[in-house]
Amino acid sequence: MGKVAQLVMGPAGSGKSTYCRTMLTHSQSIKRSFHLVNLDPAAENFEYEPTVDIRELITLDDVMEELQYGPNGGLIYCMEFLIENLDWFEEELQDYEDDYLVIDCPGQIELYTHFTIMRQIVEMLQRLNYRVCGVYILDSQFIEDTSKFFAGVMSAMSAMLQLEIPHINVMSKMDLVGTTKKQSELDRFFDVDTSLLLEDANKETRSKFHDLNRALVRLIDEYNMVNLLPLNINDEDSVTLILDHIDRAVQYGEDLEPKEPRDEEFEEEGGYGEMD
C-alpha cells in the first residue's frame, strides 16, 4: 500500500499531540500499524513511545542550557540541526514496505510561515517514497469569532502554500464546544457558506474593514480552505472521517482497492484544497 506520512502541524497547544495519540489508538482498533515520529525537541511525555524521536538527536533543554538560547530561538536551532543531520533521520526511518508515520511537529508558527525547514523534511520524506499529507490542527477556540477564524485559516493556508502537499484542516477540541454552541452555529464553520461568513465578519468590524473582509473570504473560497474537519476525541466516527479524508488525499490503498463511487461525490464537495 506504499508509504504514508501524516505531517501534523498547527499552533502551540492546538492539540497536535492529542491528535497523534488519538490516531495511534484508532489505528490499533482498525488493525493498521502506525508509527509515531516526534519532531518536537521540547516534547515531554508520550503515551505511545515514538518510533523516531528528535530528542535522541537534540533536545531544547540542552540547547538552551549550553548555548543560552531562549525557547523560540532554541527550537529553530534544533530544527536546523535536524536539517543538517537528515541522514540521521533517514537512518532512523527503517525501511519497511508499508510504513505509516504520524509525525508530531513543534507548535512554533514561524516554522510554517517563512522557514523552509518543514519543506526540507517533506522533500526528504518524498525522496524516501512517502506520500505526505499535511494535517493542520486548529483549536476550536478559533470559531469563537470570525476574526479568530480568519487568523487560524490564514496560518493553515500559509502552511499549505509553503509545503505544496495534499492538505487537510482539522478543528480539534470539539468536545469543548458541543455544549456551548448550537449545531447550526457550528455548521457555519464546517460547511461554510462564505456569504454568511462575510456577513458575520462585517457585523463584527467597522465599515473600513469590509473590503478586507471581502478579500479574505474570496481567498478562503479560492483555496478551498473552509473544509475543516471536526475532531471530537470522544467520538470514534469523527476520527474515522478524518482518516478517510487523509486516505483519499494520499490515495492510500488505491492500488489494492477499486475506486469507490463516493470519490466523485467527495471531489464535488470540494476535496482537500488545490494542492495535490
Ligand SMILES: Nc1nc2c(ncn2[C@@H]2O[C@H](COP(=O)(O)OP(=O)(O)OP(=O)(O)O)[C@@H](O)[C@H]2O)c(=O)[nH]1
Ligand atoms: N478537551 C480536550 N482537550 C484537548 C483536546 N486536544 C488537546 N487538548 C488539551 O489541550 C492541551 C494541549 O494539547 P496538546 O495535544 O499537547 O497540544 P499540542 O498542539 O501538541 O501542544 P504543543 O506541543 O505545546 O504545541 C492539553 O492540555 C490537552 O489535554 C481535545 O480534543 N479535547
